[in-house]
Amino acid sequence: MEQIKGTTDTEGRGLFLDPTHKFRPSAYWFWHSIPDEETCRRQLADFKARGLGTILIQARIALPREDYMSDAYLAAYRLAIGVAAQLGLKAAIYDDYNWISGHAGGRTVEGRDELRERHLFWSSSKDSKGTISGIHAPFTERMGPEIFRWQYEGSKVEWCEWTLEAALLHPAGAITDLNQITDVTKAVRIAASDPVSCRFEYDGAVQADQTLTAFVSARSMTSRLINYLMPEAAARFIEVGLRPFTEVLDDLVPDPLGSIFYDQPAAGFYRWDQIEGNPGNSLLFSSKLSESVATRTCVPFPLSLMAVLRDVGEPTRRLRAQFYAAYASLMNEAFFGTLRNFAERNGIALTGHEILPHISSWSLNGGFTSIDPRVAPAVDFFGIDGFRHETAVDSNNFDPQLAPKLGDSVARSNGRSRCVVETYASALRTPVRAAGQWELTLETMRAQAVRLHCLGMRQFLWHGVYQTDGRSGDPTPFANPRFDYGPGINFEPWWKYHDIFAQESARISTFIELAVPRTPVAILYPLHTAWAEGPRHSHAHHVGAWCEHLLALGYDFMLVSESDTANAEIDGDRIVASGLAFQAVVLPSVTVLESGAALVTLARFKDAGGSIWSSGDRLLSLCEGSIEAFTDLATTHLPGPPERRTMEELLAAIAVPGPQIRSLSGAKPWQWVGEEPGGRWRVVLFNDAAKTIRCEISLGKGFICEVWSPADGTAHSTSAYGYLTIALEPQEVRCLRLYETDEPVETQGHLRSPPAFDDKRAVVLGEGWTFAPDADAAFIPISVLKGWEEQGFAAFSGTGIYRLDMGIAADDDWILQIPEAHTAVTVRIDGREVGRRAWRPYRFVLGHLRKGAYELEIAVSNTAANRYYNHTPYLGSTRDTSGLTAAPFLVPLTREG
Template identity: 35%
Template sequence: MTTTALPDWFQTPENRFRTAAFWFWHHLPTPQMCREAIADMKRAGLGCILVQARLAMPLSDYLSPDYLALCRLVSDLAEEHGLTIQIYDEYGWMSGHGGGRTVQDADHLRERHLFWTSGLLRKGQVTLRISDINTTFLDFLGPAGRRWTYDGGEPRWGLWQIVGGGIISSRTTLQPSQITFSETDEAGCTVQITAPDLPDDTQVAVFVAATCLTSRLINYLLPEAAERFTDRVYAPLQDAFPKAEAFFFDHPYAGFYTWNGQNSGTEADAIRNSLLWDDSLLHTGINCADLLDAVYGTDLQAASRRADVFEIYSRQMHQAFFGTLRRWCDAHDIGLTGHELLPHVGGWKLLGGLGSIDARVAPGVDYFEVDSFRTQTVTDAADYRPQLSSILGDSLARAHGRTRCTVEQYSTGREAGRPSLYGQWDLSLSRLRAQMIRHILQGARRVLLHALFLPDAIHPNPSHQSDPRFDFAPGFNLQPWWDDAPDLLEEVARLSAFLEDGTPIRSVALFYPLEDLREGNNIPDCAVHFGLWAEALMDAGVEYTIIDERQIREDTVCNGWLHLVSGQFDTLILPAVTVVRDPQTLSILQEFSCTGGRLLRSGAAVTTSRNDRTRRIEGPVTTTSEITRLIKETFPPPLLSIEGQPQRITLQKLTPSLLRIAIFNDSDQERTARLAPAPQERVLLEWRCDTAVAMSPVFVPANTAFTLFLMPRQLSTFELSVTTAAPHCFPVKNKVSLPAPYKKMLENGWIFQAGPESRPVPIAVECGWEQQGFEHFSGIGIYTLHLSNFKRPHKEPLHLVLPKIAGTVKLFVNGAYIGKSTENRASFILPTPNKYLKIILHVHNTIANTLYPAMDLSLDPKIFTSGLLNPPYIWNGIAQIK
């Protein structure tokens, strides 16, 4: 097969397609560290960097003159090396506090919360207590997190205020004179309710507000807080990074407090955390009766009012914080990006990742509204399995006339059964590659790595607030395999550039159930159903876009199609949707169904609207166990499909006769993919993302299927075009002549060095080096085998096959470099040998062997394994790995 060089935009992708990375500063680096780090980032193939101060850095260093001077140096160095900069806007995260600078000398901007409690009247009186106000959300950060969030490390409360109270069952409010404080202190308050006209056992509730006097967090309801944040944080950072393309906000955080007396024996648990509070909410449509329903109500009327409360509440937060940031950025000619709290992170179900909190109380949940303030879309992804983040991000962008997104990829220890902050120092380059490819295929333009570390981060200073070694590890650049990362990052950047043009072929819309989320108690059914649909559609190869209700307007339906900014859809899926906001939406969906559109639903037979429960649509319901079956029965086989599941395929239409196709074998087994026959003659041209060349085109006759053979974790990208002739193309061959079988096992005679300077020792190749005396070694393991009197059996090429490896591997034969692999299986074509072969393998493992034992973390040899795990062999023909 001949190869042809492809366009420059594919060979050398622009920075917008290249991997980005947070650069963690656990202390102020030296100028020389900065120079070396930026040069290494360029060598690795990164496109964009974001400096981020971490908890190990003393707060006094953040935004200090020395800090800003180093930022200016990094800005200059990045420009010199052709890297772009985005400005991470926080110390740690929780955008808005600015390391405490926003609320410094401005106590009225500190977080202020609404608390409630209830009880039964006896003889016209009841005494109610709010105490033990606590947030467990940050407990995984330990004492360092408390010191970061609070002056003195503990929350102290004051400026107590009675907001109102009332009778739970009737929405009747009490007079202000009937509610008084009998005690207030830094830990809570005691409230006395006097209502002599009410009978015994009347259930009453009270709402009080207080400010956390020691908190560095802001009240996101106040535009002044965001204005002060921009003045104290954005302005100096933009001056230090004058050519940055955007500011990046991260996870604005609303406290998530719980307290003793929160439920007071009531059955309702409608809102699980305190709300941020400002009296201005009382002038925007929220009153005490609404709060009674929102917190304690259980009927449909109460659910509607709860949705009203959260709509008003979130709109004020979004406008006050994100709106203020966006106006500042527009005025200073810089973009605004970043991501809010995403409780689905790490999975598919909408509340499945952070189910212990009530995400409605934070700036978020209405992701489509939040995205309207951004100039670029970013979502958050946790750990290394398929999840919702990328397709959601792309859907948000398309709803606002943009395309694709950045996905922040971070690592927790939870995936491996260890504490979150311990992270994944055992992350392999193969697992990282697979996750990055998944993100790109599902709608990401690039991945943002979390994170690069300073070189001395693995040598902690005991005086630090936190141990940088276990700050969401890994520090990717400290992994032994980082030297092998450039080829991977180049491959992924080319994949992204390849998929930039054209329009994704998606005719299915998955409805985002915002109203159900707003109305619901605990975790509503829609959160689970949405995730089941999203995952099952993706695995079945049915491409889809997530849409929100605001996109469905009167003019969007035509002959059974929804014509939206984000695409054209003949199928709409309602995942356990019981309610929409606008009754007009129900009419539009009814018209869509009646004119030929396909309306699928699960979990709820009836959908009503928030403020008109008499309006409804009904339809057949699918149970959760039937979703996968229904998808298979409803949608025809795709143009290109992989045998079995999951499907990892995306198609981009450039013209009616030209498609771009990317396909990824997301498994450890060889698989085949079938291109369905078509009435036209077609040409299949492979663009190699790993080498930036095009293979000789393949001619596919009309009415002929074509089969692709995919190695484990193989990525293939093609242009498929319709043609009327087949000049200079290779036709599909039904039969291939194979050489006589030959296989030589190489199970004996290997020697091993734990690094280039160590003494060579014999080693077995059936198990990792940890089981052979090198359990604490991280670095380059060198395997060497001498073959004398080697007799070549045929003239056909021979392959060195490595059936199972843990780590990246480079092959040298007789002193010559042959190639490398990042996967856990590999095959290399051997050069024409003499009678003597000297085979050398350099295997880069992870740094887990060095770091985790230092924390007394037991290492399972089935997981923490490095090197050759099955005997290599020499084989002829196509390298099939068994």
């Protein structure tokens, strides 16, 4: 979706009040069996009522594989999308069974064995004989037997069609020149093979100072994954895995079904007993790879293979980067290009996400550390995004991370903006990651969503809502839906509060949509360095360090590609790339670039007064042209990763336009700042800390501030101020629209959240409470100073009801303050609902109460953890805290006198 342009002020306010589905949270809808009509209608109506805007049906491993894409499955799918249309929900095709797009539940390779993944292995020997054996898939194995059984027929990794692709004689020690390598491919043969190994032999002699290295490809006999280098595989995937959807949906395409979503297409990450050298895993192989690589590198394919494996002197980095560039280009065109063509023929958008090795991390390879991302579609993010119509990324758990920022960056590079962020939870209390986080609170999820919006997210995509909550007494991950990357949030007791979160998230997103982010710093994405050096090189950590420190210091940034940099314009002392203006450019341990074009632009930027900061390793080579033509461009070079104090000094030297935000209490809030056409500014502030944060905003000589409330969609203007102080309570978010004014201004203004009340007249409600696990149960006395899990309800997950007969001593406007609640709260007075809250502060305006007796009811919904983890290995040492754990109190809204 393109950023909305030319929106009038009235239209902008209308969009904020009632956001469209593009901004509302979406979710995978996990199917564990083929649902009946009643289930479809009931659950979809529930999803709509809870604020979801888009649904993606995803068949999970609990659904029998033979049911996937069956006539009954497609009929239920058609029914569900039709019901969604009736409800005003949008939909997208999640394109596969379980995940790893391309296999269509195994149907792509059924009867088409030639489409199964084929890999390139290698082995070095000191004599004329060598072996490749012990091939295994550790990445898949760690996920357990259910996943292994799903991915491999018969739960076995077996191979056939062993083919010698290259064999080389080379020095046993260091190689300093390509001329030291001899191609002996014609003299080497496969001597023997079986489903788990092969043996090769050389007809000549290997001298004492030589090593024989053979590269052998083999096709999997058992894997259901495809060869992503072959467009024929993608075409077959479309035939059996996508076209049946578009045919059965027919009139429901493109509305409400408007897109196809792919998920982590990647072949197996294999290792074997003889693996060595720079790559961490086997490489996919096809007959087209050798020609593609030879054309790119201008050297024979076998020599390129040797450069991929080990150092071969000066051309190593260039050859390695060019090899992976050819490899990635072949893969991207074969798979993503074929999918994009299909989507466009059907008038729908292609979206989805590849493997993100930086998931849950700031470092480029801080997430999936056990894989070499170069062998998968997992490094060339800017190139991959060029095949999408809408950008999507993956994020794990609930800490700030790189994924949304990189997603927004690649979108802007390709003429779009912002991204969808799929978020899933992996277990924290157990090594079985799929057991998920049934202890997840809506406050935690909502806080992460706000942070993600500040980092570049347009739409929150939850993984997922469930058809069923699975079986008790069965801790088997994946096969039991309960422990298939929980939580299924629609089975959380707090799910009925999700609509509050959904509306707020959508409004924050629309508020951000109407401005261009202020990004004073550009970080060059080191693509060719990543290809040449590998995932353990310092570039990965340096990118993460720059990103994390910049955000901590309140400076936004964007990653830019080498091509964006080469084609950038110089505007005064700023460099304009991807539609954004930057005051500084960072080179994070960059050793290899594709060409000198970006350096030419950076030299112009430096001459115009721009700042160029580099860290770690310096530039060593270009894939095209000579590095000797360029001197070091950096205005500042840091030998190691950037440190906070050094970055503060660097940032102090650049002039950042627009609102200036200064913390008055040490801690900084999360912030997003963007500029509208016409010079108005938008600011989002969010406090995810445990204490109130105070900050100060100034803009020019004076400004007017509009306060837009994402909670209810209202907007109002303040007076004109020289500067404005803001107190942000824990979990408070503020959306502010600022513009300079020539009107007379007050020196200082204040924005505070809590209504004024007299805390000296607080009435503590600590005694006399009763409790029941539901409204029809008998009420018993309970303490509000500790959770109900400690008071006889250890395994209860649901909505517990606290009641108190209380007296009001004087007529007044009263506020109920609940210091601690776990985790979502509804308050009623004499049966009348006065408010709902699912995150702090738990403050409720009770209204005007006359002197007298009242029944106060506080309904608290906890998480599902104590129920679903009970009697399982996932429970941990303590129960999930539930209910009230501190005494509520009343305070009058008005002050005495």
